[in-house]
Amino acid sequence: MPDNAPKEYADRSTLWNAVEQIEKNKNSQLAREIELALPVELSREQNISLTHEYVNRHFVSAGMCADICIHDKNDGNPHAHVMLTMRPIGQGGSWGAKSRKEYILDENGERILLKSGAFKTRKIDATNWNEQTKAEEWRAGWAGAVNAALERQGHAERVDHRSYERQGVEQIPTIHLGVEAFQMEKKGIPTERGDRNREVGKINQLLRQLQARINKLKNWLQEELKNAVPAFAALFAETVEKVKARARHFTGSAQQLSDEAFRYLKENNISDMAGLSSKVNEVRERLYTVRGELRNIEQRMSGLDKLIAQAETYMKHKNIGLEYRQLKPRKQEKFRRSHETELLLFESAERYLKQYAGGAVLPLREWRAAREKLALVKDGLYQDYRELQKDLQAVEAVQRTVKHVMHLPKKENIRERDRGLER
Numbered sequence: 001m002p003d004n005a006p007k008e009y010a011d012r013s014t015l016w017n018a019v020e021q022i023e024k025n026k027n028s029q030l031a032r033e034i035e036l037a038l039p040v041e042l043s044r045e046q047n048i049s050l051t052h053e054y055v056n057r058h059f060v061s062a063g064m065c066a067d068i069c070i071h072d073k074n075d076g077n078p079h080a081h082v083m084l085t086m087r088p089i090g091q092g093g094s095w096g097a098k099s100r101k102e103y104i105l106d107e108n109g110e111r112i113l114l115k116s117g118a119f120k121t122r123k124i125d126a127t128n129w130n131e132q133t134k135a136e137e138w139r140a141g142w143a144g145a146v147n148a149a150l151e152r153q154g155h156a157e158r159v160d161h162r163s164y165e166r167q168g169v170e171q172i173p174t175i176h177l178g179v180e181a182f183q184m185e186k187k188g189i190p191t192e193r194g195d196r197n198r199e200v201g202k203i204n205q206l207l208r209q210l211q212a213r214i215n216k217l218k219n220w221l222q223e224e225l226k227n228a229v230p231a232f233a234a235l236f237a238e239t240v241e242k243v244k245a246r247a248r249h250f251t252g253s254a255q256q257l258s259d260e261a262f263r264y265l266k267e268n269n270i271s272d273m274a275g276l277s278s279k280v281n282e283v284r285e286r287l288y289t290v291r292g293e294l295r296n297i298e299q300r301m302s303g304l305d306k307l308i309a310q311a312e313t314y315m316k317h318k319n320i321g322l323e324y325r326q327l328k329p330r331k332q333e334k335f336r337r338s339h340e341t342e343l344l345l346f347e348s349a350e351r352y353l354k355q356y357a358g359g360a361v362l363p364l365r366e367w368r369a370a371r372e373k374l375a376l377v378k379d380g381l382y383q384d385y386r387e388l389q390k391d392l393q394a395v396e397a398v399q400r401t402v403k404h405v406m407h408l409p410k411k412e413n414i415r416e417r418d419r420g421l422e423r
Helices: 012-022 044-058 132-152 179-186 192-226 232-245 252-267 273-326 329-338 340-356 364-411 416-422
Strands: 031-037 066-071 079-085 099-103 121-125
Touching: 012 066, 044 066, 044 079, 044 132, 179 192, 192 273, 192 364, 252 364, 273 329, 273 340, 273 364, 329 340
Parallel strands: none
Antiparallel strands: 031 079, 066 079, 099 121
16 A cells, blocks of 8 residues: 555455445446466465565555455466556545546637536546556566566566567467366366467467578578579589489489479579579568468457357357346346356356447357358468478478588599599
8 A cells, every 4th residue: 555545444345445435426447457467487475575566666656555366276377466446545545536627728718618508628637547558567567577576586487568469479379268268278178269279389380390491591592692602504414413423422312302403493493592592582471471361360260259159158148138137126136146157157248249249139150151261261371381381391402402412522532533524
């Protein structure tokens, strides 16, 4: 609590009762909740200390009272719920105003009179706690506090509050498991969300491997472009023949590799290192395109999955929800006690659908059809990925052949008859 807060507010019941008493409007916001994901690398005591340090620095110092609950069931998901008061506390310990009204003036500096007889005003917040930039500031502050704590305790792990996209990490994000799916996965029971995340993880791993191979080829090409490597036609026509003359140095697999590389160069009209470098750039750009499209499709599929799941939940419990609303108030309480879970699921699904689906009619069939179409597009992108792999394998065959024909003669002691053959 701030130093000027009444001491009795140290009791959470007293604090929140006082909050309710000061708020007169039915729709007043009583508190703001912040949820903090605690690092599993730290002990419980270290996490408690970290949470107190962060809350004091970012919230209490600004004038808020903070009610902290830490949840840690030793299930790998320790976290903290922080409830924050919405009004500042004055020097005397009384609650301050959330906002004040300010008259809007015309071009002459005069107040504007409305038809109702009142003057036109606007709402001015008494604090900056509701500004949109605050969420970013608080999230960045938590990342900084966690990383500092991890460093103090000698841990190499670090966190980042930014999304993969903002970090510049070209990776498809996974979806949130949720409590139920998390518990099932922990018990070894596969879930649809878990399967989805495992699939995304596999895709990300494959894309990272592809990117690493492209980077390796790019580095090799940069070096070879500096070395004035001959045009491929001359390189393959002359140097390969020389090496083939030394049968012990040019095995059957090397011959096959050379033929594969030469065929690829011919099919793609590549005659020199610059042309091969352009081809690798083209493959890299296609990889970026595939990765970006996969990320967009995953996000759209995730959104549709949520809509479909919420719609199915809504339809499943709709009859109970409507029956409850048709009851008279004195009967509703007993009905709710008997159907608490169903009503909570129904109301939660209804709120979600009103926010993200809009109209009263749920186009569940259209959502499912749209998801199936996205799945087909996704399969097509996988095929593009396999084609990219084939291109990379061919370019890597060219790389190995060039290394073979360029470097082998330098490393071997060439006998006199070979020198005569070369002449």
